[in-house]
Amino acid sequence: MHAKAALIVTDTKTTTSTQRSLWFAAPFVLLVLVLLLALGTWQVKRLYWKEALMADIQQRIHAAPVPLSDIETLAASGGDIEYRTVALSGTFDHTKEQHFFATFQGQSGYYIYTPLRLSDGRTIFVNRGFVPYDMKEQAKRAAGEVSGVVSLEGLARARLAAKPSSLLPDNDRAKNIYYWKDLAAMTDSAGIEPGNVLPFFVDANDAPNPGGWPKGGVTLIDLPNNHLQYAITWYGLAAALVIVAGFAYVRGVRNSRE
CATH class of the missing domain: 2.40.50 (OB fold (Dihydrolipoamide Acetyltransferase, E2P))
Incomplete structure (x- = not known):
């Protein structure tokens, strides 16, 4: 009888310990999840910005030439003269x-x-x-x-x-x-x-x-655009975290009930 009572007490303590562990881990998991989602969203915004920049550069380099005085005026006003x-x-x-x-x-x-x-x-x-x-x-x-x-x-x-x-x-x-x-x-x-x-x-x-010689037309316009890849990586890590945390929670709840 005493052994059974001791076992019940031990199980209760184990259950309580498991629940506490889950509750303590939850804020950390949530914080990391928010961080990963924020990084992914930031990369998406960077993707849109980079695509707009590349489109603007393509428009500039294929536009009709303007007089040098126009570039001077733009530079003097602090405008972007690149390309x-x-x-x-x-x-x-x-x-x-x-x-x-x-x-x-x-x-x-x-x-x-x-x-x-x-x-x-x-x-x-x-x-x-x-x-x-x-x-x-x-x-x-x-x-x-x-x-x-x-x-x-x-x-x-x-x-x-x-x-x-x-x-x-x-x-x-x-x-x-x-x-x-x-x-x-x-x-x-x-x-x-x-x-x-x-x-x-x-x-x-x-x-x-x-x-x-010299051989002209040497301007290199090489803007790396890996933001989509980075966004997928961050969002993928967020999804993996949710899956791992979900499995850990289910297993913890199951163990606490056994």
Whole structure:
């Protein structure tokens, strides 16, 4: 009789302990579930934002070119000038070109940033395109050093306010090798008065240059869009958590009744 009573007391304690464990675990499970759902929803919002951004960029790069003055006005007002098509004309000063280290179509080399002197006396740096590593010297691509007034089209590109990553090497101005687009340094190295340089760049389109170099149209528009995958992952983890918690609850209730 005493053994049976002791057993009942033990079972009661076990049941109570199981119920307490379930109640203590519930807030934690709920908190994690809310967090997972929030992360999934945030990724969905990011997905819509990224798709809208990509659509906007596609619209910009296929739009009719606008005058350079329109890009200036937009930049001065704080607007987004990235990837907007622009038409401009002027005279290149090839003696002051700057070399940006780059990889294009699997080949190492340089983007050639050349000052273009406008009719009003100001200057804008134009990324004329890519040359292979062994064609860094101008003498090896003399045919492409066009003279006189030229007209071109391209994409406006914003300047960088600072070095984008500490992992990038410092620009080597002594060797005329840039690892990030430092407009102030390029302007100083070229010996141009800063007040006479427009505060953005232009990437020339793929219109061929004499001799084939530089090769224009090098703008890379590669915006990774993995937000749907991330959203599915977070929502999947939330579903898994609900299933695991559900099984644990059912088993706990079943054990407490046995």
